Amino acid sequence: MHASEDYWLSRQEVADRLKLPVKTLAQWSSLGKGPRFAKIGKFARYKLTDLVAWEDAQFSDSPDAA
Structure with a gap:
């Protein structure tokens, strides 16, 4: 993106x-x-690219992850 x-x-x-x-x-x-x-002011705003990167980082290669 x-x-x-x-x-x-x-x-x-x-x-x-x-x-x-x-x-x-x-x-x-x-x-x-x-x-x-x-x-931004009193509101939290999330950039889509940052959110997608965070989502991708949540994957675990560990077989113990459930």
Whole structure:
């Protein structure tokens, strides 16, 4: 994906994509976990390229991963 194709997602859009409650993303952000985001005013915004990179990093090659 090229930078020109990148765009910002709201916390709700990310939660919908990951099928998680918005509250989970808020908790992760306070713990320094989860996908990278920017604070724009009072809103958390996620770049699609950062979210995709974070999603890809979640895969485990470990046979113990369940």
